[in-house]
Amino acid sequence: MRSRVDAVFQALADPHRRFVLETLAGRGSATVTELAAALPVTRQAVAKHLGTLRAAELVEPTRAGREIRYSLSPEPLGDALDWMERVGSEWDERLAAIRKHLS
């Protein structure tokens, strides 16, 4: 248990990794390429940060066709991210309803 807590703390200590988490929380999911476009670091550096976040169980990869999308695994981060998940799924539902009414 202690090692898991340490892994989360270590993962959050880096500003680029915090930016990656905020971006994933805001967008729902993103690829390494999309994250690298939003950060002043290389694709390789982003991949390494994702490895650290994955070891802390803060992100999880999903294969979608030929690409791997990363999404947040918010349980370790608590209430703030619960809010983002809730608001995000509300918008997913609302946008689907607009689409239905526009077609």
Place this chain on the structure above:
Amino acid sequence: MDVRREIVFPAEPSEVWEALTEPERLEDWFATEVELEPRPGGRGVFRWGNGEERSASVEEVDPERHLALRWEDDGGEVVFTLEPVPEGTRLVVVESSPEWSTAFELRALATACAVA
């Protein structure tokens, strides 16, 4: 702290704008009962079937391009941006909460201090 979603509708920007700003259209997808004055400084009142009611003020309006609302209860902001694309209209919605933004920053700061 921002929640961001993006979607492309097979419709003209004017149709999407109507869905976002006309009360009777908003009642199709946002709330059960809607009052909204889509002009800067205008007020919005949204009621749901479970008795919930939220009020917002209209902050920015640029017809068929941009709409910003601020919730009166938690101070959060909702910003819609529309853009014509070959497939129709791209809508980007961003909802931000100042309350949770502060909570997250404090948590990150506390974590950074604990590690240092």
